[in-house]
Amino acid sequence: MAYRDLREFIARLEKEGELRRISAEVDPVLEITEVAQRVLRAGGPALLFENPKGSRVPLAINLLASERRMNMALEVDRVEEVADRIRSFIDFQSPQGLFEKIKMLPKLAELGSFFPKTVRSGPCKEVIRRDGFSLLDFPILQCWPKDAGRFITWPLVITKNPETGKRNVGVYRMQVFDERTTGMHWQTQKHGAEHFRRARATNPQGRIEVAVAIGSDPATCLAGILPVPPDLDEMMFAGFLRREPVEMVACETCSLEVPANAEIVLEGYVELGEMRTEGPFGDHTGFYSLEGEFPVFHVTCVTHRRDPIYMTTVVGPPPQEDFFMGHVVERVFLPVMKMQYPEITDVAMPAEGIFHNLMIVAIRKSYPGHARKITNAIWSLGQAMFTKVIVVVDHDVNVQDSSEVVWKALCAIDPERDVQFVLGPSDTLDHASRIQDFGSKMGIDATRKWASEGFLRPWPDEIKMDDKTRARVDALWTKLGFSR
Ligand SMILES: Cc1cc2nc3c(=O)[nH]c(=O)nc-3n(C[C@H](O)[C@H](O)[C@H](O)COP(=O)(O)O)c2cc1C
Ligand SMILES: [Mn+2]
Numbered sequence: 001m002a003y004r005d006l007r008e009f010i011a012r013l014e015k016e017g018e019l020r021r022i023s024a025e026v027d028p029v030l031e032i033t034e035v036a037q038r039v040l041r042a043g044g045p046a047l048l049f050e051n052p053k054g055s056r057v058p059l060a061i062n063l064l065a066s067e068r069r070m071n072m073a074l075e076v077d078r079v080e081e082v083a084d085r086i087r088s089f090i091d092f093q094s095p096q097g098l099f100e101k102i103k104m105l106p107k108l109a110e111l112g113s114f115f116p117k118t119v120r121s122g123p124c125k126e127v128i129r130r131d132g133f134s135l136l137d138f139p140i141l142q143c144w145p146k147d148a149g150r151f152i153t154w155p156l157v158i159t160k161n162p163e164t165g166k167r168n169v170g171v172y173r174m175q176v177f178d179e180r181t182t183g184m185h186w187q188t189q190k191h192g193a194e195h196f197r198r199a200r201a202t203n204p205q206g207r208i209e210v211a212v213a214i215g216s217d218p219a220t221c222l223a224g225i226l227p228v229p230p231d232l233d234e235m236m237f238a239g240f241l242r243r244e245p246v247e248m249v250a251c252e253t254c255s256l257e258v259p260a261n262a263e264i265v266l267e268g269y270v271e272l273g274e275m276r277t278e279g280p281f282g283d284h285t286g287f288y289s290l291e292g293e294f295p296v297f298h299v300t301c302v303t304h305r306r307d308p309i310y311m312t313t314v315v316g317p318p319p320q321e322d323f324f325m326g327h328v329v330e331r332v333f334l335p336v337m338k339m340q341y342p343e344i345t346d347v348a349m350p351a352e353g354i355f356h357n358l359m360i361v362a363i364r365k366s367y368p369g370h371a372r373k374i375t376n377a378i379w380s381l382g383q384a385m386f387t388k389v390i391v392v393v394d395h396d397v398n399v400q401d402s403s404e405v406v407w408k409a410l411c412a413i414d415p416e417r418d419v420q421f422v423l424g425p426s427d428t429l430d431h432a433s434r435i436q437d438f439g440s441k442m443g444i445d446a447t448r449k450w451a452s453e454g455f456l457r458p459w460p461d462e463i464k465m466d467d468k469t470r471a472r473v474d475a476l477w478t479k480l481g482f483s484r
Contacts, residue, residue, distance in 0.1 A: 001076070002242035003217040005123065007071065007260035008310060010060060013046050017068055020045045027053040028139040028150070033314050036061045041319065048309075052139030054330040059139045059310045064218060065321035073218035074241060079331045082241065085387040087335040110126040112262075114239040119247045122260025124213070126306045128252055133302040134179035141465060143314050144282030150176040151281055153312050155266075156213040156302065157184070157255050159192055159229060159280065162199040168192060169234035169255075171224040174212070175278050180299040183278035184210070184270055187428035188437045189385070191230050196295055200272040207269040208253040211295055215263030217310035221247055224326050227333070235259070253301040263308040284354055286317035289429050292436070319351040326355050340375055343370065348399040356386035356427045360399040363392055368452040372420060375443030379424060388429040391444045407444035418445040 003009045013019040020039070026032050026049055036047060040062055049059040064070050067079075067147060074082055095101040140150040152174040152463045159168050168191040175183035186193035199208040215221070249258035251267045258265045278294040280461035313321045330349050338344050348360045362411035364376055371392035378384045392398065397408050403439075413419070419442060426439035433439025477484060 002057040002244040003073075005217050006215040006221075006263055006309060007061070009063070009218050010046075010048065010309070014071060016072065017355075018066075018072070019048060021048045023050045025051045027052050027370035028055070028059065029142040030060065030145065032061065032139075032141055032317075034325075036314055037316070040065050049139070049193060050076040050309075055137060055139035055310075057138050057308055057310050059141075059312060060215070061312055061314065062321055063311065064222070064324055065313075067324065067327075068192050069323045072387075073222065073358060074306075074328070075243075079328055082328075083335050085240075085333065090115040090335060090339050110243070114236045114247045115193055115245055116233065116239060117233040118257065119249055119260050122247060122249045122262075123305050124249065124258065124260055124262040124265050125252075125303050127304050128299070129302045129304075130252070133299070135176050135182065135266075135299065135302075136179055138310050139307075140176055140310070140312065141312055144288070144316065147281050148175060148279050148289055152176065152182065152212075152214065153314065154214065154221065154224075156216065156221065156262075157192055158211045158258060159195045159208060159215065160256065161191075161195050162208065163391035164203070164231055166231040167233045167235065169194060169224050169229075173281065174297060175281070177276070178298070180268075182297045182299070183276060184295040184297045185278060185281075186295060187424055189428075190381075194230070196270060196272070202453065204477045205273050206387050207271055209256055210270050211254060211258050211266055212249050212266040212268075212297070213258045213264070214266070216259045216261055216268065217242060221311065222325065225322075226329060226431065229382060251301075252303060257378070263311065264304040265302065266299045267301040267303070268297055270295045270297050278425075282299055282316050283429055284315035284320065284322050285429055285431070287353070287431060290431065292428075309392050318354055321427065323351045326351075329355075337381065337454050340381075341374060344374065346399045348402075348405075349371050350402055353389075356383075356430070357388045358391070359384070359387045359389070360391045360393065362395045362397055362399045363447070364395045365450075371447045372443060373443075374390070375420065376422075378394055379422065379441060385425050387437075387441065388426070389429065389442045389444065391446050394447045409444065412446040412448065413444060414449075418449075419443070420445070 006156055046063045047061050064073050095104050140152055143149045154171060155174055156169050157172050170190055170192050172192055173185045186196055196208055219241035220238040223234040228234055228237050239245045247260040249260040252255055253267045255294045274296045275293040276296045277291050279291040280288040283289040315322055326349055334347055343363045344361060345364055346362045349355055361374060374392055376389045378390055391409050393409055398404050421440050421442055423440050426433040428437055448459050
């Protein structure tokens with residue numbers, strides 16, 4: 001059974017000893033970050049701040065900030081189970097006989113459970129406030145000392161593609177400007193930004209409707225950060241993850257729908273002709289992302305539960321909670337990458353590479369230039385386009401072991417020959433690229449070089465002791481005075 005909502009997940013965490021309630025007053029300005037950081041670094045539990053200073057709304061943080069809690073959120077023992085489920089759909093063979101067709105029925109029923117379902121009402125409508133509301137009622141964090149202000153860090157921002165009518169849900173931080181206005185940090189290549197640009201192209205002085213849900217069941221919250229293809233509804237992906245449809249309910253003041261189980265909903269619009277300075281913000285790079293011009297979100301209505309919980313997260317020097325999210329992305333999307341590029345055997349994005357700076361890819365190399373083909377493929381694959389450095393190794397290198405990768409990759413390269421630079425889109429958060437959103441990327445071909453690639457020297461074998469000697473020493477081991 002999927003979690004009905006955020007509070008059911010929190011209750012489960014508490015039951016499993018994975019939640020700590022904090023009743024002392026703690027300030028959402030900096031202090032909660034510091035507490036959450038220390039607890040996360042110590043491998044501690046999720047936190048529920050019952051008395052954030054200046055607000056009557058409790059605040060939940062670090063809910064998914066461990067492998068165990070992430071598995072609980074996805075209701076699996078290992079995240080690879082999600083990948084296996086994706087693979088089972090990819091591997092779908094067209095059925096031959098009647099028996100095979102019948103065997104397929106449960107799979108088809110499962111497919112049906114992906115699609116979001118519209119419902120007439122839901123707990124997010126317990127309180128509806130068209131007037132007199134204020135964002136300042138919520139315990140919104142100022143995460144870091146040089147942040148420009150308070151930021152909503154885990155909003156599910158919902159828009160519709162003005163051309164296709166398809167929904168998009170993305171997590172884009174929102175700087176609180178005042179009681180009913182925030183920034184909308186749609187980075188250039190993200191789907192929300194594309195909706196904004198398309199709407200603006202036809203109606204430069206118009207508006208685009210935007211709804212924001214804060215705090216939902218964990219799979220739905222997670223779906224907002226996943227790099228699913230454009231025009232593929234993240235709520236459908238959430239339905240896949242939770243194996244039950246996400247129930248959506250109509251907004252009060254616009255034509256969008258929001259998850260009915262949300263804790264808090266902000267309805268409103270973005271003015272297409274309006275930009276405002278946003279940031280700085282202590283970001284997941286571990287540095288402040290600088291101020292920039294971004295669209296502005298105007299809130300027209302707030303709906304929430306009678307006793308809402310404000311869900312948030314902190315990004316900053318790695319590793320943070322978002323590392324666990326990135327790990328899910330790495331594992332869950334591997335079968336999708338493999339579908340297009342079956343030569344890929346494994347992929348790793350180490351925490352220090354903060355998603356877009358470093359990807360290590362193992363391939364089963366089968367023709368000259370194969371590694372370079374894969375770097376180019378990755379640079380054209382959705383948000384993997386941002387990957388600043390790609391290291392391609394042979395399939396017998398364990399990409400999950402950074403020290404093995406550093407060792408073998410450095411041994412395998414003749415830098416001038418094996419490093420390739422390309423120009424292209426870069427992550428908006430990349431503060432080193434020559435201009436915002438555009439810069440260079442590097443592919444490193446750290447595979448064994450072949451004669452067909454012009455490498456005419458012999459490639460040496462890796463040193464390994466032979467089995468016979470190892471067995472002999474095993475047998476001798478205790479006699480040599482060592483313990484096993
Ligand atoms: C905590 C957190 C904060 C994020 N903040 C932003 C942000 O401010 N702007 C942005 O464009 N992406 C941000 N992201 C990344 C997007 O959520 C992610 O790229 C997502 O896939 C975007 O959805 P889209 O592909 O539908 O555009 C954030 C991710 C996390 C985990
Ligand atoms: Mn999207």
